[in-house]
Amino acid sequence: MTVSNAKLFRDMAQTRSFSRAASLAGISQSAASQHVQEVERRLGVTLFDRSTRPMRLTPAGRLYTRYCKDVLDREERFLTALAALKARVEGSVRVASIYSIGLSEVSRLKEQFSARFPHASLEVDYLRPDKVYEAVESGEADLGLISYPRASREIQVIPWRKETMALAAPPSHPLAARAVLEPEDLNGQDYVGFDSDLMIRRELDRFLRERGVEVRLTMQFDNIQMVKEAVAVGSGISILPDRTMHAEIEQGRLVSIPLHAPGLVRPLGIIHRRRKVFNRAAASFLELLREAPPF
Numbered sequence: 001m002t003v004s005n006a007k008l009f010r011d012m013a014q015t016r017s018f019s020r021a022a023s024l025a026g027i028s029q030s031a032a033s034q035h036v037q038e039v040e041r042r043l044g045v046t047l048f049d050r051s052t053r054p055m056r057l058t059p060a061g062r063l064y065t066r067y068c069k070d071v072l073d074r075e076e077r078f079l080t081a082l083a084a085l086k087a088r089v090e091g092s093v094r095v096a097s098i099y100s101i102g103l104s105e106v107s108r109l110k111e112q113f114s115a116r117f118p119h120a121s122l123e124v125d126y127l128r129p130d131k132v133y134e135a136v137e138s139g140e141a142d143l144g145l146i147s148y149p150r151a152s153r154e155i156q157v158i159p160w161r162k163e164t165m166a167l168a169a170p171p172s173h174p175l176a177a178r179a180v181l182e183p184e185d186l187n188g189q190d191y192v193g194f195d196s197d198l199m200i201r202r203e204l205d206r207f208l209r210e211r212g213v214e215v216r217l218t219m220q221f222d223n224i225q226m227v228k229e230a231v232a233v234g235s236g237i238s239i240l241p242d243r244t245m246h247a248e249i250e251q252g253r254l255v256s257i258p259l260h261a262p263g264l265v266r267p268l269g270i271i272h273r274r275r276k277v278f279n280r281a282a283a284s285f286l287e288l289l290r291e292a293p294p295f
Helices: 003-015 018-025 029-043 059-084 099-116 129-138 199-210 224-232 242-250 280-291
Strands: 091-097 120-126 143-147 155-169 190-194 216-221 238-241 255-258 265-273
Touching (some): 003 018, 003 029, 003 059, 003 129, 018 029, 059 280, 091 129, 091 280, 099 143, 099 224, 099 280, 120 280, 129 155, 129 265, 143 280, 155 224, 155 242, 155 280, 190 224, 190 238, 216 224, 224 242, 238 242, 242 255
Parallel strands (some): 091 120, 091 143
Antiparallel strands (some): 143 265, 155 238, 155 255
């Protein structure tokens, strides 16, 4: 059993796809399939039920998956212990982040991390929320930065901070001069929203519905940056985390108007795989994140 073979089978078990696991390993689907067949021949058992789509693990397959995870956990513990013998923090930490956190935060965090730990490296991928979870679950990322975080059997959540939500509008909008707004002031307004499959869209829809507010959805996007751009050019108003609008406010392209809506916040969290053993670089970056202001 090699570490690469253990990771390959773990990825097959998690994705339930030979092709996806092969892509993650950088090998052909045929090679991945042949590897499973060889293990099945050697053990004398069937590891996957191939009659279903997606395929499912057999009882023997689940047992072998636990064995592979044990091998990978031992490898992580060994590398972590080895790194602890060294006096300096080095290695790399891989982070998957949703766009709105990454674009507004990670540049600053990268500078701080590099200055504090010059022998370590920080790699960041900006992804849709569902892809952030996938990256963390598969081991492609050590940490994930996500809004409205949810824990699962595979994922652990570290609460990070809560961001106050406010109304975003172009400076020329009739509501832009108001000092504070009631939710009812949004009734009948043109509104730029998020895609319906995103948690922030569902939470904002619930907020408006509970207050009897109806808006006219003009456009919808899968990230905050595009929503801000649409608002800035006059396509409607929106509700966004106040701190994500600072650059556009300084440029005179947006105004942020407080909403009289106690509790309307966007929770952010740090996610990682349960029982994850962090190397020194990842542990140091996690500590840096925890030092960030909570609001």
